[in-house]
Amino acid sequence: MPFKEMARLNKLIHEPARLAIMSALAACTMAEFLFLQELTGLTKGNLSCHLSKLEKAGYIAIDKKFVRKKIPHTTIRITPEGKMAIEQYWKQLDHIREVTKQWEKN
Amino acid sequence: MPFKEMARLNKLIHEPARLAIMSALAACTMAEFLFLQELTGLTKGNLSCHLSKLEKAGYIAIDKKFVRKKIPHTTIRITPEGKMAIEQYWKQLDHIREVTKQWEKN
DNA sequence: TTAAACTAGTTTGTATTATAAACCAAAAGA
DNA sequence: TCTTTTGGTTTATAATACAAACTAGTTTAA
Numbered sequence: 001m002p003f004k005e006m007a008r009l010n011k012l013i014h015e016p017a018r019l020a021i022m023s024a025l026a027a028c029t030m031a032e033f034l035f036l037q038e039l040t041g042l043t044k045g046n047l048s049c050h051l052s053k054l055e056k057a058g059y060i061a062i063d064k065k066f067v068r069k070k071i072p073h074t075t076i077r078i079t080p081e082g083k084m085a086i087e088q089y090w091k092q093l094d095h096i097r098e099v100t101k102q103w104e105k106n
Numbered sequence: 107m108p109f110k111e112m113a114r115l116n117k118l119i120h121e122p123a124r125l126a127i128m129s130a131l132a133a134c135t136m137a138e139f140l141f142l143q144e145l146t147g148l149t150k151g152n153l154s155c156h157l158s159k160l161e162k163a164g165y166i167a168i169d170k171k172f173v174r175k176k177i178p179h180t181t182i183r184i185t186p187e188g189k190m191a192i193e194q195y196w197k198q199l200d201h202i203r204e205v206t207k208q209w210e211k212n
Numbered sequence: 213t214t215a216a217a218c219t220a221g222t223t224t225g226t227a228t229t230a231t232a233a234a235c236c237a238a239a240a241g242a
Numbered sequence: 243t244c245t246t247t248t249g250g251t252t253t254a255t256a257a258t259a260c261a262a263a264c265t266a267g268t269t270t271a272a
Binding site for chain 2: 001003004006007011014016017019020023027040041042090104
Binding site: 148 | 258259260261262263266267268
């Protein structure tokens with residue numbers, strides 16, 4: 001029965017904003033804060049919060065530099081664990097959908 | 107750019123527990139409360155809350171009967187709007203993933 | 213026959229969370 | 243010099259998921 005599995009998807013990745021962030025990073029490998037904001041359409045505050053959660057989970061690494069020692073410049077890259085996590089997420093979702101289709105046929 | 111769209115998925119359906127409920131109902135057309143609970147593995151309270159939200163949105167219809175005028179017996183069925191909503195959801199998700207793949211190739 | 217336990221749920225409370233508003237330090241512009 | 247802009251972070255709020263507690267009735271057991 002696929003529905004229990006569905007009800008217990010990795011919520012850290014499943015949440016739409018973070019799914020967008022992780023998908024973008026899976027494609028880019030790394031991106032700057034403002035670029036990521038543009039890609040996802042999130043507000044800065046919102047993006048910042050979601051990034052913190054993803055970092056805490058070890059899915060991304062955040063690198064803060066200061067251009068000419070002054071202007072903050074934040075680069076985000078996906079970690080191997082993050083890459084695995086999102087690949088696993090899609091795989092699981094596809095699997096669940098496949099099983100659901102089978103289940104429908106009885 | 108697919109990521110904005112991803113960050114704005116229909117959250118009412120996207121939420122894992124409700125995605126499970128809607129998927130099960132899409133397959134069954136109708137189901138009893140306890141059967142749905144078994145399928146999804148949710149607690150009664152939790153299931154009850156999610157069902158209320160889905161009903162409020164017009165995605166499901168809840169029918170409460172009393173067996174021999176005594177024992178409550180709740181049947182839930184998916185409405186045409188609900189059916190459309192979940193089909194639309196999967197379609198949109200597939201589309202987003204497809205565009206993401208294209209986007210990766212540049 | 214009356215208390216205990218079960219059935220089929222609903223309501224209430226709590227803890228988490230997503231989100232935006234307010235904030236900050238530095239730099240650039242007027 | 244004062245204001246605005248840049249690149250974010252922190253704080254506050256509003257929504258939400260979730261489970262614990264409850265309800266109203268029924269069956270079982272003593």
